[in-house]
Amino acid sequence: MKERLTKIGADLKRFWSSRTKQQKTSYIGFAVVIVAMAAVLTFFLSKTDFVPLYKDVSRAEIGRIKEELDVQGIPNQIAPGGTSILVPKNRVDELLVTLAAEGYPNSGTIDYSFFSQNAGFGTTDNEFNMIKLATMQTELANLIKGIRGVKDAQVMITLPTPSVFMNESVQNATAAIRLDTEPGHQFTEPQINALYNLVSKSLPNLSTDDIVIMNQYSEYFDLNSTQSSGTSIVNQMELKKDIERDLQRKVQMMLGTLVGQDKVIVSVTTDIDFKQENRQENLVDRIDEDLDSLSISVQRITETFSGNGANAGGPLEGEDPTDNRTTTGEAGTSNGDYDRLEETINNEVNRIRRDIVESPYKIRDIGIQVMVEPPDVNDVESLSADVQTDIRSILETIISTSIDKSYLPSEIPDSFWENKIAISTQIFNGKAGSATPIEQTTIPWWVYGIGAFLLIVIVILVFVYFRKRGRSTENEEAIIQEMGTATDNRTAPETEASLRKKSLEKMAKDKPEEFAKLLRSWLTDD
DSSP states (O other), rough: OOHHHHHHHHHHHHHHSSSOOHHHHHHHHHHHHHHHHHHHHHHHHSOEEEEEEESSOOOOHHHHHHHHHHHHOOOOOOTTTOEEEEEEEGGGHHHHHHHTTTTEEEEEOOOOOHHHHHOOTTHHHHHHHHHHHHHHHHHHHHHHTTTEEEEEEEEEEOOOOOOOOOSOOOOEEEEEEEEOOOTOOOOOHHHHHHHHHHHHHHHTTGGGGGGGEEEESSOOHHHOHHHHOOOOOOHHHHHHHHHHHHHHHHHHHHHHHHHHGGGGEEEEEEEEEOOOOEEEEEEESSOSSSOOOOEEEEEEEEEEEEEOTTTTSSOOSSSSSTTTTTTTTOOOOEEEEEEEEEEEEEEEEEEEEEEEESSSOOEEEEEEEEEOOOSSSSSSSGGGGHHHHHHHHHHHHHHHHHSHHHHHHHOHHHHHHHHTTTEEEEOOOOOOOOOOOOOOOOOHHHHHHHHHHHHHHHHHHHHHHHHHHHHHHHHHHHHHHHHHHHHHHTTTHHHHHHHHHHHHHHHHOOOOHHHHHHHHHHHHHO
């Protein structure tokens, strides 16, 4: 074995020493590329693709799930923030079923099944009330989650403590609800009213005035009351606050979409005219534009006389023939003609009666103050002039469409907006940072491109290598043939001696007696 290894080593040394410098460089480069490609392909092909198993779960629950996965020997990773856990992609479905059978994730919520599973005689009134409150909150949250557009819901209920005295007034319950809505989903007024009624009817002594509903963006869903707002000072202040809040939310949402939700702060002030006017109008108008009126009854009387004695039966000279008090003469022999026309027309017109009640308020003036954080917090001037112009145009449109038209001039000059719009560029301090999003560990497309390129390079190098090797093999064979021919010429006598030796060995083996005689004759000659 040692001799064989020594021979292989000698052959390799002879082969390497017979190569040119260019060939040696090509072999070394090709070997390096092959090793690098093998390392890269091994890294990417053996890399585990991790995907989220559970997201938006409490950190305590993530810790329990990780402990269970470690016990089972399943590789896992904790996502930034500690509220998600990642596992290999090919085992997600299996783990979801397995962990669900073991009771994971356990959110800690209590529903009505708790009473059937944990009912006992040792439960105190305080414990029972706490369990009952948690159960009501859980069931109400599950009820709200079933509404379209709601991904998750958190409910906090406060129930009043019953009093032992009969003369004390009954306190009302309160409810605070936080919704995680789907991106871009907008609730209509009937849906908001239905949500308020759903929560109000779920608890005793819970009025819609004691319910607060907001989403993850701190936007409130207010219940629009159908009752008259009234004219009292309290109602006027509440109405003014509602108008300002509604305008603020609209501006905040629009500008937040433009520059970012956490980069804009909006404040709105209004001047409202609460004067209410009731008036009655009785109008008369013609029926048709082409006619002055419409005739509902017409009476015409026509009298005509021609012959001798015009005064007979007719009016006296100097009297009006259309006058009903005209008297006729009995005598007279003169000749003449007599005509009489009497017409009575009753006309009809449009009679319009309007009872007008003016709106209880009119917006006389609006002031909007906006603070915007520049894109580069280190450069206050980084907010472009085009963005500022767009913001001003948006605010001008909102103000012009919100103010009552009677308080707007016919032609609005540029100076009109100076006291109504204020835009300031400032750097916000103390704002909450946004959570780091979870990055999905997937192989990018450029990795596949690099792999395809390297594969093509390897194919080309292998083709060049074998081509050069074929040429070098042909050269080696020619050299070996030449060397073999020269060797045969030099060792021709040695080959004849070896043939003689083989003949003698064969004779000694086959015919030992003759070989012995031949050997004695050689010794005698010597």
